[in-house]
Amino acid sequence: MTAADVLKQVLPKHAEPEHDPASPLSVHDMTVAYQHKPVLWDVDFAVRPGRLIGIVGPNGAGKSTLLKACLDLVPRASGSVCIYGKAYRKQRRLVGYVPQRESVDWDFPTNVLDVVTMGRYGRMAWCLPPRRRDREAALHALEQVGMADYAHRQISRLSGGQQQRVFLARALVQDAQLYLMDEPFAGVDAATEQAIITLLRALQQRGRTMLIVHHDLQSVPEYFDDVILLNMRVVACGPTRDIFTPENLQKTYGGRLTLLDQAAEAMARQGRQ
Amino acid sequence: MSATRTNSPIRAAFDRKRAVWAALFLYAIMLAYPSISFSQNETATQLKPATWPTRAQIVRVVTMRDQNTWIVVAGTTMLGLAAGIIGTFAYLRKRALMGDALSHATLPGIAIVFLLVGAKNAPQLLLGGAATGVLGILCVLGIRASTRTKEDAAIGIVLSVFFAAGMALFSVVQTQPTGEQAGLHSYIYGQAAAMSKADMQRIAFVAGLVVLCVAVLYKEFHVVCFDRAFAASQGVSVTMVDLLMMMLVVFTTVIGLYAVGLIMIVALLIIPPAAARFWTDSLTLMTVLAGVFGAISGVLGAMVSALFKDMPAGALIVISAGAVFVVSMLAAPKRGVIAQALRHTNLSRTVARQNLLRAFAEIEEREGEGATVSYQALRGERGWSQHALNKAIAKARRALLVTGDEQGGFRLSTPGRKAAREVLRNHRLWELFLIRYADIAPSHVDRDADEIEHFLGPEVVAELERALEERRRIPASPHTTVTEAGA
Numbered sequence: 193m194t195a196a197d198v199l200k201q202v203l204p205k206h207a208e209p210e211h212d213p214a215s216p217l218s219v220h221d222m223t224v225a226y227q228h229k230p231v232l233w234d235v236d237f238a239v240r241p242g243r244l245i246g247i248v249g250p251n252g253a254g255k256s257t258l259l260k261a262c263l264d265l266v267p268r269a270s271g272s273v274c275i276y277g278k279a280y281r282k283q284r285r286l287v288g289y290v291p292q293r294e295s296v297d298w299d300f301p302t303n304v305l306d307v308v309t310m311g312r313y314g315r316m317a318w319c320l321p322p323r324r325r326d327r328e329a330a331l332h333a334l335e336q337v338g339m340a341d342y343a344h345r346q347i348s349r350l351s352g353g354q355q356q357r358v359f360l361a362r363a364l365v366q367d368a369q370l371y372l373m374d375e376p377f378a379g380v381d382a383a384t385e386q387a388i389i390t391l392l393r394a395l396q397q398r399g400r401t402m403l404i405v406h407h408d409l410q411s412v413p414e415y416f417d418d419v420i421l422l423n424m425r426v427v428a429c430g431p432t433r434d435i436f437t438p439e440n441l442q443k444t445y446g447g448r449l450t451l452l453d454q455a456a457e458a459m460a461r462q463g464r465q
Numbered sequence: 466m467s468a469t470r471t472n473s474p475i476r477a478a479f480d481r482k483r484a485v486w487a488a489l490f491l492y493a494i495m496l497a498y499p500s501i502s503f504s505q506n507e508t509a510t511q512l513k514p515a516t517w518p519t520r521a522q523i524v525r526v527v528t529m530r531d532q533n534t535w536i537v538v539a540g541t542t543m544l545g546l547a548a549g550i551i552g553t554f555a556y557l558r559k560r561a562l563m564g565d566a567l568s569h570a571t572l573p574g575i576a577i578v579f580l581l582v583g584a585k586n587a588p589q590l591l592l593g594g595a596a597t598g599v600l601g602i603l604c605v606l607g608i609r610a611s612t613r614t615k616e617d618a619a620i621g622i623v624l625s626v627f628f629a630a631g632m633a634l635f636s637v638v639q640t641q642p643t644g645e646q647a648g649l650h651s652y653i654y655g656q657a658a659a660m661s662k663a664d665m666q667r668i669a670f671v672a673g674l675v676v677l678c679v680a681v682l683y684k685e686f687h688v689v690c691f692d693r694a695f696a697a698s699q700g701v702s703v704t705m706v707d708l709l710m711m712m713l714v715v716f717t718t719v720i721g722l723y724a725v726g727l728i729m730i731v732a733l734l735i736i737p738p739a740a741a742r743f744w745t746d747s748l749t750l751m752t753v754l755a756g757v758f759g760a761i762s763g764v765l766g767a768m769v770s771a772l773f774k775d776m777p778a779g780a781l782i783v784i785s786a787g788a789v790f791v792v793s794m795l796a797a798p799k800r801g802v803i804a805q806a807l808r809h810t811n812l813s814r815t816v817a818r819q820n821l822l823r824a825f826a827e828i829e830e831r832e833g834e835g836a837t838v839s840y841q842a843l844r845g846e847r848g849w850s851q852h853a854l855n856k857a858i859a860k861a862r863r864a865l866l867v868t869g870d871e872q873g874g875f876r877l878s879t880p881g882r883k884a885a886r887e888v889l890r891n892h893r894l895w896e897l898f899l900i901r902y903a904d905i906a907p908s909h910v911d912r913d914a915d916e917i918e919h920f921l922g923p924e925v926v927a928e929l930e931r932a933l934e935e936r937r938r939i940p941a942s943p944h945t946t947v948t949e950a951g952a
Binding site: 260263264265284285287288289291295296297300301302303306307310311313314316318319320321322346348362366 | 557559681682683684685687688690691692694695696697698699700701742745746747748751
């Protein structure tokens with residue numbers, strides 16, 4: 193019996209929880225365990241529509257796992273996840289996912305346009321090849337991220353920032369309401385970072401909600417409306433201005449001084465704004 | 466951009482419709498071939514020369530005038546095709562070695578079915594093999610998922626233990642009265658030459674199934690191999706696609722046991738895709754090429770084995786595949802070893818020539834146009850070895866960029882001067898750019914610019930000109946070269 197099964201029995205059974213249909217993503221008492229090690233404990237939050245939300249926490253805090261558990265990619269030991277009040281499998285088309293860039297083999301024999309077209313697979317029938325309009329949609333998404341010139345380039349010949357833009361385009365082409373992005377700013381150059389944040393703001397203008405795993409504490413107050421501080425459990429969540437405080441960061445990161453220094457700096461900058 | 470689109474001559478020749486028609490045409494020929502070619506009145510010659518075959522024998526084998534030759538060639542060709550195609554996806558899914566565990570794990574199944582049924586009935590033996598083969602895969606996946614043992618170790622464990630169990634059971638088979646003649650060893654080493662028409666038809670069926678499944682589910686196979694998590698988020702049932710892919714690998718492996726043998730069958734799953742990867746960056750083309758390479762290996766192996774007595778077809782098929790791989794590895798246009806070595810040589814030649822020209826240009830800048838430059842002055846200009854400098858000078862003289870000799874000193878020719886100024890200008894532009902925009906100290910900028918300037922294309926140079934508002938003249942050096950010259 194795995195730890196997950198044990199937890200299932202030990203944890204109290206909840207009645208069908210109340211989920212707000214207006215909330216793009218509500219997570220209720222979710223616990224996730226990998227084999228013998230619990231990764232997330234009793235995670236409970238609901239996000240408000242049209243917000244840019246950062247998920248922040250130390251390495252191994254379960255940030256990526258949180259996204260994956262919301263997408264049914266890893267099994268939940270307990271708890272529930274609702275997308276606009278319904279189970280994920282019924283709302284799949286409303287959710288776009290941007291995995292970590294390192295999660296795929298970039299030497300795979302395929303080109304940029306083919307990768308972006310994958311974002312349309314969810315609305316295409318099984319067994320049918322992509323049609324012209326799918327490719328056109330993919331090309332349009334590439335234009336939005338400034339990569340249209342690279343449509344036919346082999347993906348191994350892209351820089352890290354370009355790879356990230358391709359992944360973003362693949363999510364854009366899906367035209368989802370809620371986007372879950374795993375470290376879209378990791379390993380990209382400053383120009384790409386600016387381009388991405390501009391794009392995210394534009395999506396926000398169109399009413400999309402975005403949950404973004406982020407590792408650079410300094411830019412948190414600048415980028416995100418709301419923040420979820422995560423370290424195996426939700427330490428705090430809510431508007432960045434209220435939640436992103438040195439005390440909460442201390443709780444999230446423990447006594448790691450360098451990180452606190454960074455955070456203090458970020459605090460100072462937030463005060464100046 | 467345009468270079469990637471017109472990928473290679475292969476892509477130019479490739480057209481989906483044409484390919485489908487060509488495949489159907491070949492298939493029809495293969496089916497119709499017996500009625501055209503078999504010599505009805507001659508009995509199939511058992512003659513297998515121990516020496517080099519005569520020309521008549523070669524013609525006889527190549528035109529497949531014996532039905533047996535045709536069966537073997539058709540069977541191994543379609544086996545190679547199927548294995549190459551499904552192997553492409555196993556390879557990209559990083560599951561290629563799983564095929565090895567699978568094939569070795571078929572052995573106990575074959576032995577058990579023989580002991581239970583007691584007959585040499587191929588379909589039943591193959592089913593038994595498939596059963597323990599799948600069990601072997603499940604063991605690998607189970608060990609990997611529930612323990613900290615890594616996949617390569619899990620494959621090694623399952624492969625050897627199942628194979629050992631099979632060998633132990635085989636010793637029991639040998640004690641049976643019918644055991645000796647059962648020919649079960651064919652499944653270990655393969656015996657394509659003894660392939661029956663029914664064997665060949667089974668291979669044809671599996672090959673058809675593989676081609677059909679891959680054609681129909683191409684999009685799903687593509688996305689699952691590339692990015693499983695994203696595939697799942699798109700509602701693609703990753704488990705189902707994986708399962709189907711694995712089942713096709715199982716079918717292909719099991720059906721190929723009798724022809725190639727369980728030790729070597731994995732070669733047909735791995736080598737053709739690995740060879741095909743050298744030639745193309747497109748998954749479609751890679752799949753087709755892997756199928757073609759597998760088929761070629763099958764044809765070659767079967768035909769050579771028909772020409773030489775006691776040459777096992779399985780081994781020859783794998784050797785042929787290996788030959789295809791070596792040729793691909795060496796000769797492929799972009800990823801091949803030779804192409805890469807040539808690119809590297811060309812690049813270092815360009816760098817050496819540009820370095821020499823820049824040294825001339827910098828000396829001319831100090832001493833006036835048309836100055837005679839001594840060998841010693843050139844040596845002092847950069848930290849290059851005597852050998853490298855001699856080589857660069859020799860090359861430049863042959864290209865008529867530089868005139869003169871060691872005694873009288875060297876001079877730039879008119880085209881040489883033009884090229885040298887271009888090189889110097891790019892170098893200076895890049896230096897200025899680094900100082901102004903990348904915050905690099907002027908004392909370090911020479912070395913940094915030195916690395917990159919050789920790779921500046923015309924667009925980048927134009928971009929630099931815009932950024933630095935420099936027009937046609939050569940900007941002055943932003944740092945003193947005295948330290949260099951004095952050192």
